[in-house]
Amino acid sequence: xxxxxxxxxxxxxxxxxxxxxxxxxxxxxxxxxxxxxxxxxxxxxxxxxxxxxxxxxxxxxxxxxxxxxxxxxxxxxxxxxxxxxxxxxxxxxxxxxxxxxxxxxxxxxxxxxxxxxxxxxxxxxxxxxxxxxxxxxxxxxxxxxxxxxxxxxxxxxxxxxxxxxxxxxxxxxxxxxxxxxxxxxxxxxxxxxxxxxxxxxxxxxxxxxxxxxxxxxxxxxxxxxxxxxxxxxxxxxxxxxxxxxxxxxxxxxxxxxxxxxxxxxxxxxxxxxxxxxxxxxxxxxxxxxxxxxxxxxxxx
Numbered sequence: 001x002x003x004x005x006x007x008x009x010x011x012x013x014x015x016x017x018x019x020x021x022x023x024x025x026x027x028x029x030x031x032x033x034x035x036x037x038x039x040x041x042x043x044x045x046x047x048x049x050x051x052x053x054x055x056x057x058x059x060x061x062x063x064x065x066x067x068x069x070x071x072x073x074x075x076x077x078x079x080x081x082x083x084x085x086x087x088x089x090x091x092x093x094x095x096x097x098x099x100x101x102x103x104x105x106x107x108x109x110x111x112x113x114x115x116x117x118x119x120x121x122x123x124x125x126x127x128x129x130x131x132x133x134x135x136x137x138x139x140x141x142x143x144x145x146x147x148x149x150x151x152x153x154x155x156x157x158x159x160x161x162x163x164x165x166x167x168x169x170x171x172x173x174x175x176x177x178x179x180x181x182x183x184x185x186x187x188x189x190x191x192x193x194x195x196x197x198x199x200x201x202x203x204x205x206x207x208x209x210x211x212x213x214x215x216x217x218x219x220x221x222x223x224x225x226x227x228x229x230x231x232x233x234x235x236x237x238x239x240x241x242x243x244x245x246x247x248x249x250x251x252x253x254x255x256x257x258x259x260x261x262x263x264x265x266x267x268x269x270x271x272x273x274x275x276x277x278x279x280x281x282x283x284x285x286x287x288x289x290x291x292x293x294x295x296x297x298x299x300x
Contacts, residue, residue: 021297038087040057042080083221125232252277
């Protein structure tokens, strides 16, 4: 486990957002080349009775309404997950689906306790998310070793949005970006062999994108190695968060992502526009993305 604390502190922390102050949307697409979609995503809120906003999980695997933790209804607690599976014979789809389901269940079960401890113990949510990643990893490993299915693995990128903090959990190379004050920042770090070589000084960042190691995972849920990283971010009104599988950033550059987010009219609109650009450039992989932002209400 690794933990980071990124100090994107605002000048002043405003009143907490309510449910109606959050604009979020997610979608997934098979792309134009792959025969099957091995991505899954989840977008929900823990402060509502109806937990799920949008998800690719089958209806019989979605969390039942009304089973989310009871918290202050004025405190918006958003949960977003992107998982990109790898494996043969449908193993990738099973891995990402299981990862999303198990992670949501674990966060739901542990949220109340972490919420109570948060003010006295700033590491409470870091532990909760790290434990969720471990539980998910063990579930996939046990299933693979039982012989009930093919060997598989998946990325797992999760955003838990409290206020004024947000927590990012990452394993693999599905990304999390933050767009604030006109600047795009990649919060996650690609857990790939190429990035490891960049960190060691063997490759330049520019060359790394074109090598065969660019999409070979150095860490994955259910894989030989898994290294969950939790990053805490201080939020402010108007910040845009983007989670995506690598099917998006293979075809849409960071510069173009920034342009789209700068011109955002709604989260649904920008998700659909980014997806279309990835498809127009070839759509060589499954594409999944979630965009969310807080919209400060106009006081009258």
